[in-house]
Amino acid sequence: MKTLAYGFPKLGEKREFKSLLENFWKGKIDETQFVDGMNNLRRWMVENYRQNVDMIPSNELSYYDFVLDTAVMLSAIPSRFGQYEGLKTYFEMARGKYALEMTKYFNTNYHYLVPELENAELKLLKNYLLEEYRFFKAMGVETIPKILSPFTFLKLSKVLKRKEEGPFPILELSKIEDQATFEKYFNAVFGVYEEVFKELKEEGVKEVLVEDPALCLELKDYEWDLVEEMYSCLSKYLDIYLLTYYDSVSDYQRYIKLPVKALGFDLVSNRENLENIRRFGFPEDKVLIAGVINGRQVWRACLDEKVRLVEELSKHAKDVIIANSCPLFHLPVSVEPENELDAELKERLAFAKEKLFELRTIKSAIEGDQQARLEVERVKKLLSIKFGEVPEVREKVKNLREEDFVRDVPYQERIKLQQDILKLPLLPTTTIGSFPQTEEVRRARTEYRNGKLSPEEYERFIKEQIEKVIRIQEDIGLDVLVHGEFERTDMVEFFAEKLGGIATTKHGWVLSYGSRVYRPPIIYGDVYRPEPMTLKEITYAQSLTQKPVKGMLTGPVTILNWSYYREDIPKEEIAYQIALALLEEVKDLENAGIKIIQIDEPAFREGAPLKKRDWPHYFSWAVKAFRLCSKAKPQTQIHTHMCYSEFNEVIEYIYQMDFDVISIEASRSKGEILSAFENFKGWDRQIGIGVYDIHSPAIPDKNSIRQILERAMKVLPVELLWVNPDCGLKTRRWEEVVPALKNMVECAEELRKELVSV
Structure with a gap:
């Protein structure tokens, strides 16, 4: 049994990421100093993984936004930004006068930059995955490159419908709704991804983590057909560990048939994924990535329940990887420095670093480690104690009537x-x-x-x-x-x-x-x-x-x-x-x-x-x-x-x-x-x-x-x-x-x- 974590917050212990960006924008540091600082953060992120989990992802530190990185990788750069000139163009797309639209990533408070597709003429511009894999390989660290799937990228993108030139360009952009347009752009995007995977294989990479949260949306049959075709082709190059999160997968039966090595499930957002595994079983030839540690909430996990859940899942799947339910960048780095919090409350909290420790503890407890077993029991006792109740407040809510929700005058x-x-x-x-x-x-x-x-x-x-x-x-x-x-x-x-x-x-x-x-x-x-x-x-x-x-x-x-x-x-x-x-x-x-x-x-x-x-x-x-x-x-x-x-x-x-x-x-x-x-x-x-x-x-x-x-x-x-x-x-x-x-x-x-x- 292995552990996997992904999406560790890149911010740094003392918000180093923020300082680097803002100092670079203000001209206080040059590009070399900026990149060196970001590389130090990369090492710090991977070191946190190395201390706690078995499988270490790379390509996790974007200079602004990982969806923007994917767009740049694909050369999906709107013509108003001209020829790509490295960080100059990158930050113009992010925050310049004619910056890309910004919106929320699925149902979270993380904002991503919406890719704009002006045409289907895409090419590989920058293989971020290969660069970072080599970076850590040179340090003697074997990582698993991580990438946003072509399907989710397209679901997050918009296509240009109309453009009106002038001193301030007026753009009409729209989500891709019809099958013909989606397939047209999908083929263009997928062609570049094939190049990325080929280059990784030639480098000696064996496995890749693919984030595909759009598979949790309500999808049409033709979309599932494209997804199946996509993974059939990409799996020829590398073993794919597929991650979905924020909800249950929309079609369990089609999902478990995808030709990949491992399938990831968010097992905390709701119970549907778990109920489907129990009801329909899980394929013998695949690994189950069990997202049992909540990546969006700061509460300590009830480790006793998680241990029992992983043990149950082990009866359905031959191999289980214990993981977080979704990216950890929704959490602060560590609860350790919060010395002014009420002690009883602090004891109930787990930020990103503590979530890594929870993953390690669950694995160790299942393997019979006595210290881990004691920690499981300690947390179980702690969480059984009620905390923060005010009966008067609950009574007010209980007594609300329909007229309390309506203004008196139209x-x-x-x-x-x-x-x-x-x-x-x-x-x-x-x-x-x-x-x-x-x-x-x-x-x-x-x-x-x-x-x-x-x-x-x-x-x-x-x-x-x-x-x-x-x-x-x-x-x-x-x-x-x-x-x-x-x-x-x-x-x-x-x-x-x-x-x-x-x-x-x-x-x-x-x-x-x-x-x-x-x-x-x-x-x-x-x-x-x-x-x-x-x-x-x-x-x-x-x-x-x-x-x-x-x-x-x-x-x-x-x-x-x-x-x-x-x-x-x-x-x-x-x-x-x-x-x-x-x-x-x-x-x-x-x-x-x-x-x-x-x-x-x-x-x-x-x-x-x-x-x-x-x-x-x-x-x-x-x-x-x-x-x-x-x-x-x-x-x-x-x-x-x-x-x-x-x-x-x-x-x-x-x-x-x-x-x-x-x-x-x-x-x-x-x-x-x-x-x-x-x-x-x-x-x-x-x-x-x-x-x-x-x-x-x-x-x-x-x-x-x-x-x-x-x-x-x-x-x-x-x-x-x-x-x-x-x-x-x-x-x-x-x-x-x-x-x-x-x-x-x-x-x-x-x-x-x-x-x-x-």
Whole structure:
């Protein structure tokens, strides 16, 4: 019996990955220093594997995103980037002025760059697998190269439908839906993969790990036919260890017949894979990769249960490999430095390093190692003790009634009441919420947390920042203002620190995209609000201006989906607990005179199960959780914000949330996302169009902003449109933000005048 782990977080013990990237982008280190630093991280990742597991993957450290790496490998580089010039082109595709669209990887909070296929003329540009295999071979380490499958790559890609040239290219891209187009591009992609596999074989490589999570989607018969053909051909070159994750495979019978050496199963996301193995058996000629250690949650595994499960699987399969259920990059590196966590909670946690130890322990316990057996029993006893229960909170959820999820006045009546109060112009302008978190802001926060700034000094500093940003927004001419969120490290972590039943870490960083990291909170118990969370800063900001200032909250579904949550009660019950806590905050803001409250839900779509058959249950409680926390007075305008998700498929559920205004990302997709609203019959809610990409340092000109707004006005009545950036501005610099917002406001004002004069 062997152990396998994959997807170990590349971030490093002290966020070395982030430092390397940002220093390279700023010109503080050259390309040689950058590559040397990344190679040190590669060695560190492999060393963690070597200490704990038998099978060691390579090709796991991407300089930005592994899907982007695959696109570059295939030479799928859109023509607007010109000839490939190494890292210059690579980072232009990732974060330049005309960067690729970004969206969530399946139902996770990891963002990948969406490959754009302009044509089917692909060739092998860069064999990342071979390069890294040789790198470790030279060190005397035998690794198994890992690659994203051609099938999953295509399912993540979009093809170019239409391109409109100009100072700001307008692209229409679409997922590949029809069989003929899919087969055309599949053949092109597969041809390059064959070259990759041939080169690996010639190098002496025997085995390869292939990640194919798209096999967990609901697939058509022709797609399965292509998958079978693909693996039949590729298996001629190398032994394939196939990994699927985030859900059960969509067709168990066709999956187990694939001509590969080993088949991987996620055995923690649900029970369907296990039930199919029990019901239909497992082929004698294949190895079973048992994903028994949860790669998405930080809780210690009940090792006793895992040992029994692996022993059971050994009766169905001749050979079993013990593995994690999905990539470990969804986890922080190690729980070891979290010395400020409650000791009882810390003892219940396992981050990526600890997950490797769990894999080793399960194997050792099965092989009869006495020390491992003692550890299994110790953990079993620990996890049997109840933790974090608050009966009053559970009683509140139990007593919820249907009317608690419905606003008292219909939208068409509410919006008239709101406009009478707000008196906003056509195409009102605003921002999503946050403004630049400068070095000064970060330093003050650190000094406050370290005790170098008193609470009074820190509060005075935050007030100064709020006053400054209110004046800047008024000077720019924005119609609806925000307080800037200078007191907030992260949109979820800020609320987690103020809510009962949720813990935060000091070192638990996880990569979201590029160099962007966040620390997911840990929901360990019943959630409640001990005291107001945002009232002081929002009301102070409102006292400084006659213009409306938005109250800024993070929604219950996003707090839940961007946290590690407890697994002993249903997920929807946790969402309702959070929603009730947020509702108390909404009432306090209303009573303090705040007329617009934004409840952000960027994770609303990503939490949906992979299979659409499971959507009705998820969206039922997700919609209800939002409606519960937003049950405001009819005069209070409720906004929400969503970004970097595929909206077309879930627009009906989004509409059911019953907000008054939604703001969306529309810049990287060049307005393509608007088709979701165009095709929805009866869309009548106000919508804020994200007119420029805040993840790029490029300052948008008025022409590029105008193009997106004109595209929007072809789709929706101008009376419904707001104008805003596509996301918060915390990662940008003031010298980028001010001119960008000035261009945005001037563009909106010019359009207003033109529309009024018509």
